[in-house]
Amino acid sequence: MAIPSFVDRATLHVAGGHGGHGCASVHREKFKPLGGPDGGNGGNGGSVILRVDDSLTTLVDYHRQSRRRATNGQPGMGDYRNGANGDDIVLAVPDGTIVSDADTGDILADLVGPGAEVTVAGGGRGGLGNAALASSARKAPGFALLGEEGEARTIALELKVLADIGLVGFPSAGKSSLIAAISRARPKIADYPFTTLIPNLGVVVAGETTFTVADVPGLIEGASEGRGLGFDFLRHIERCLAIAHVIDCATYEPGRDPLTDLDIIEGELAAHGGLEDRPRLVVLNKIDIPDARELADIVRPELESRGLRVFEISTKSGEGLQGLTFAMADLVARRRAEAPPAAPARIVIRPAPAGAGPEFTIKQMGDGEGGFVWRVRGDKPERWVRQTDFNIPEAVGYLADRFTRLGIEDELLRLGARAGDAVAIGGGDNPVVFDFAPQIQSGAEILARRGEDQRLERERPAAARRRELDAEYHARKAETEAERAVRIASYGLDPETIDKGWDD
Structure with missing residues (x-):
């Protein structure tokens, strides 16, 4: 199957790199076999970033290759050597690309302007080595934290062409000929309908104003409902500052005339929605044909009575093109002046205020027969679970100690949890399940060294x-x-x- 040269929709599967695991190591040298922990931290995984490149006009690269993954962070090593961070992947997209979550439909970013970027898949954080976990109470940890997995998601990319003037009209109305006559664009031109299958962009210079013109594929009645090609390309005029109706005054199709063509296209624009505030220009084309010039002279008073600016042109002879281009330039200049100045891009960090919300939530599940199941959710406890190697008892004890300091055990006791109840911690459908065995009994706390859990000393x-x-x-x-x-x-x-x- 042939791959098209122009693609304005693409689905992309992206994944950030995994964080490297921390290292559990003990420094050893002659006459000093136990010199203390010296395990380094794991490196952070790389992220996937989308960035606008104004030289691109299509998403065809992601139609060919729809899966992108950043590199993983390297694990830590002994002698305090930290692992290397994974490399970020920067994916270039055209100006005007809308990024949304393919599963939920939520818009993540609207990338407009050169250099605009968004991180769509963050890399996982590297795990801490035992040197970073050492403290005055835990002088020689025999474990390290695991690296976190990178974020993975499916995103939808949708391109909306950025142009100042959008040319709309029926097929074979002369839109491609017009954009070729007033700019250096060279779209395909032929004497049959739907010659233009993709939007064409042309740069026009009129006096001191430079603007872009978009040639949108031909519209027909019912385009907003999926007929013809208009359903796929109507969105490309949403960002235009103004709309120019290109009307064929020399058509021989029965039932067509300039006023009817204008009303039909306006009806499709209204059905698409969001274009009511765009200024309109009416371009009566092909007046080099005698019958077309007479028809243009007849309908011009009616169009002007509607408050529309009308221009009679011929793309073949060049008649009226200079006046049209300067009128377009004047309209674009006025629209740009009316637009509010763009705010400078800046990074704003808004940390959550202290006490703004709980760090975890606990929900009671089950019918109570044989004990309840308590579901614990929260960023911190779920991240701690992912960082824990459950094959090392000391690491599990350290995790239990962190849960206790966070207040999970106190909250479970307050809610009525009993010893032996199942406590599920973690996101998704496969959380980690613990048997609840509180350390607080009859108001007396079982004392233990930090990072140890006496429940692990019970004989199996x-x-x-x-x-x-x-x-x-x-x-x-x-x-x-x-x-x-x-x-x-x-x-x-x-x-x-x-x-x-x-x-x-």
Whole structure:
């Protein structure tokens, strides 16, 4: 299947790089085997950034390759060496690109102006090494934090062409010929309808004013409902400062005349919506044909009575083009002067005020039979869970200690949670589930060193069974040795002599 040269809609799957894991290392050198923790931090993952490039006019690159992923951060290493950060990916998009979330439809950014950019997938943060986790109470942590996964999402890109004047009209009205006559654009021109399949842009210079003109593919009646090509390209005139109706005065199609064509196109613009405030110009084209000139002279008074500025032109002979271009330039200059000045781009940091909201929420779930399930949600606890290596008991104890300091345990007790209830922490459908075992009992707190959890010291049933089996084995072995010694003594022999003889 052939790939089109112009694409104004694209779906892009983006993913930030994962953060590198922190390193758990102990400094070792001669005569100093335990010199303290020296594990470095993991590097941050790269982000995916969209940035406007005014040299682009299409999204075709993302039609060919719709998946982009930034690089991961490197893990930390011993000797306090931090991992390298992942590289960001900067994706160039045309001016006027609207970025939205493909799943929810929420608009993330409207990229207008050279250099405008937005981060669509942030990289994961790197995990802390055990050197960063050390403190006066935890001098030698035997664990490190894991790096976070990068953000992954599907975004929709929609291009709305940025132009000062939008040329609209029926197919074969002469829009492509007009833009070729007043600019250096060279669109395809032929004597059949729908020759133009993509919007064409041309730069026009009139006096001291430079402006752009967009040639929108031909509209027909019902374009706002999906007929013809207008449904896909009507949005390209939403950003235009003014609209120019290009009307064919030499058409031989039955039932068509300049006034009817104008009313039909205006009806489609009204059905599309959002274009009522755009100034209009009416361009009566092809007056180099005698019948067309007569028709233009007939309909001109009616059009001017509607308050429209009318221009009679011929793209073939060049008649009337200079007056049209200077009128367009004057209209664009006035519209630009009326527009409010653009505010300078600046980064504003608005930290959330202290006490603005809880750092976590707890919701009771289940029917109470066999205990409740308590669902804990919040940025901090969910991030801490993702950073924890559950294969290391000390890391799990450190996580429990952080939860206690955050107040999760106190809140669970206040809500009526009982020992043994399930506590689910984490986003999505696969949270991490803990058995609630509060440290506070009868108003007395079980004291432990920071980063340790006495609940981890409880003997597991499997370990107890293994210890019982070992005790039975050693008891049977001792009993067998005693019986052997009795039998040897009954023969009046020395056990050591017998063993030595057997060995020989």
